[in-house]
Amino acid sequence: MSDPVRIRATVAEGVTQVRLMAAHPMETGRRRLAEGALVAAHYITDLTVLHEARVVLQARFGPSVSRDPYLVFSFAGGAPGETVSVSWRDNRGDSRSDTVTIR
Amino acid sequence: MDRSRRLALKTGARAGVLAWLVAAGVLPVSAASVFSIHGVDAVMEALGAAGARESDAIEIVAAEIVENGAMVSVEVISRLAGTRQMALLVxxxxxxxxxxxxxxxxxxxxxxxxxxxxxxxxxxxxxxADGGFSLARREIKIVQGGCG
Known part of the structure; x- marks a missing residue:
């Protein structure tokens, strides 16, 4: 099981800013170990952010997104105590979903 | 669970997500394929963005020179009305x-x-955005490449 997505959601003047970091190796499939073996591709392909039940961001990633994908964005609305959830799925079919409350 | 059933379930779930993304307008083409396309022109075409014009209403904020290409911070700001999709190409x-x-x-x-x-x-x-596809480009100098 992978580590939780670190999420911070703060609201100011009617706009909620979301900062998130999903722990993931994001291997391209091109990296070689010292002894020459290729490291298999392993990267997040889909990431969705919800505010309560509403989609506020939908991302599709290729392997050019950095290790431990990091995103900052904002949406109109949101109130302290409401939830922001981040879900991802990777090219191996693994997935993870985490939720925080807006501060 | 036997392997073929597992594969079928996996493929089915993936196809479902893709169909939904396509329906949601996130991707005009099959997602797996657009990430495997090489070259800016070919990717633009696959995104439905062939012929997009450069626009100064799009800003790319990034350092001019980056030491480590493994982690390059990029911010995209669009002032185009009705911005609904952003794609990042290198x-x-x-x-x-x-x-x-x-x-x-x-x-x-x-x-x-x-x-x-x-x-x-x-x-x-x-x-x-509302007016169709537009683009901006910015050169970033990399001291040590980070795609290994």
Whole structure:
């Protein structure tokens, strides 16, 4: 099981800013170990952010997104105590979903 | 669970997500294929953005020179009305398309992320807004490539 997505959601003047970091190796499939073996591709392909039940961001990633994908964005609305959830799925079919409350 | 059933379930789930993304307008073509396309022109065509014009209403915020290409911070800001999709391309990367973002109504047209860059190259932000597709490009110099 992978580590939780670190999420911070703060609201100011009617706009909620979301900062998130999903722990993931994001291997391209091109990296070689010292002894020459290729490291298999392993990267997040889909990431969705919800505010309560509403989609506020939908991302599709290729392997050019950095290790431990990091995103900052904002949406109109949101109130302290409401939830922001981040879900991802990777090219191996693994997935993870985490939720925080807006501060 | 036998292997073929497992594979069928996996493939089915993936196809479902894709169909939904296509329906949601995130991707005009099959997603797996658009990330495997090489070259800016070919990716733009696959995104439905062939012929997009450069626009100074799109800003790419990034350092001019980056030491480590494994982690390049890039922020895209669009001032185009009705911005609903952003795609990030890196012209010299083995995988040209880095990411595609769908921004529903209410999500601000401004997004920051980190990408890998194999070498000095242009980062291209392709925006779909009310007026169709537009783009901006910015060269980022890389001291040590980060696509290994």
């Amino acid at each position: 012209d010299q990367n083995p995988t040209t398309l880095a990411a595609v973002f769908a921004l529903p109504d209410g999500t601000l047209p401004r997004l920051q992320t980190r990408i890998k860059m194999a070498q000095t190259s242009h980062v291209i932000a392709v925006i779909e």
